[in-house]
Amino acid sequence: MPFRPQRPHSIAASWSRILGRFTLLLAFMALVLHRAGVLDLPNAVAAILLASGLAIAVLGLSMIGFFMLWHVGAKGGHASFSGMVMALMVLIPVGIAASRYVLLPTIHDVTTDVMEAPEWLEPPVLELSWIKRSNGGDAAARDLQTLAYPQVTGRRYEGAIDRVLLAVRAVVQENKWTPVAHVGVEALVDGLEPVPESAGEGEPLSNGEVDPARAPIPAPRPDIENESVEALPTFALMQYETKTLVLGIPQDVLIRLVEEEETTFVDMRAATRDGDHDLGLNAELIQTFLRDLDIRLLGIAGG
Missing domain, CATH: 3.30.310.80 (Kinase associated domain 1, KA1)
Structure with a gap:
């Protein structure tokens, strides 16, 4: 009877995927709630910083899962890869913001x-x-x-x-x-000068006949010499x-x-x-x- 070795299962890989989902959801909800005006900016920043800390832990767990896969053939490669991707989706934007925080002056x-x-x-x-x-x-x-x-x-x-x-x-x-x-x-x-309205809106088209009711009324000539101009x-x-x-x-x-x-x-x-x-x-x-x-x-x- 042939011997079939049993591959161990990597617990770190499983946890990297579970925590990765929670981390990504936490960062996404903080961003959405702040954009909607439900969560103010300081609390949103606190939530994203918490998600960043969890993302670092997820990245570490996924590295352990890859290490176990390489050395002992433990199951969990897909879980480790999923956790790593979700962690990077959080860490890359935070890293860009952190680089601007360090490189640019502290002014608001x-x-x-x-x-x-x-x-x-x-x-x-x-x-x-x-x-x-x-x-x-x-x-x-x-x-x-x-x-x-x-x-x-x-x-x-x-x-x-x-x-x-x-x-x-x-x-x-x-x-x-x-x-x-x-x-x-x-x-x-x-x-x-007001913006002229487009022709034909709200006014009937002329049929070529003279309408006395629509004749222009002459206005008195302004006294430019004596009138004060503000x-x-x-x-x-x-x-x-x-x-x-x-x-x-x-x-x-x-x-x-x-x-x-x-x-x-x-x-x-x-x-x-x-x-x-x-x-x-x-x-x-x-x-x-x-x-x-x-x-x-x-x-x-x-x-």
Whole structure:
């Protein structure tokens, strides 16, 4: 009768798959609940850190399973591979975030004007949590920003402030930012020409006959010489709030427009609400917005 050796079963491999499923589910649920607004950011970070610790343990168990498979032929190769893949699905994004945390400066407030940063119209609401939070607008933080993000600077456009305001509002609408407060925008918007409605909507087509009821009524000629003309404001401030696309991290954004002679200067400020580190998100937001604004105002951008 032939001898058939019995292959042992690797307990570590089995546990790597079981814990891997739990770890991946924990990280995924923390992300989904935070994105839905059910779980705030500090608690979501705590859950993801816990999942990362479990993922390291899962990776160790899967390595033990591979070792047992190689040396004694223990069953559990598929389980070890499954556990390793699920652990890496958690550890790779966390590792990318950790590398940005180490390589980028510890700041959470970025502005294009480090000397005179725009002041918030409505200070962002900050909630105390276990994540440390310090003043991000001091001189030391601005020096760190200058060294890390020298390319984050304002824009000067050859054009009136109302034209630049139109482009800014268009880019804001594309990004779907939520308005919070604004100053100096109403007077500029009132002076802008309304967008003409498409022909044929809400009005009957003319049949060529003259209709006395629709004849234009002459208006009195304005007295330009004696009538006082109110000057348009030369500055505008707009504050918005938004969230990152994937992680849903809340950010506050402030845009300042200042008209100087025949040019308009645009400054921005962006800040996250939790922790001392923004992982470079604020600088990316400002650079992306200004790049889109340059495209809108193509040909009149200056330094």
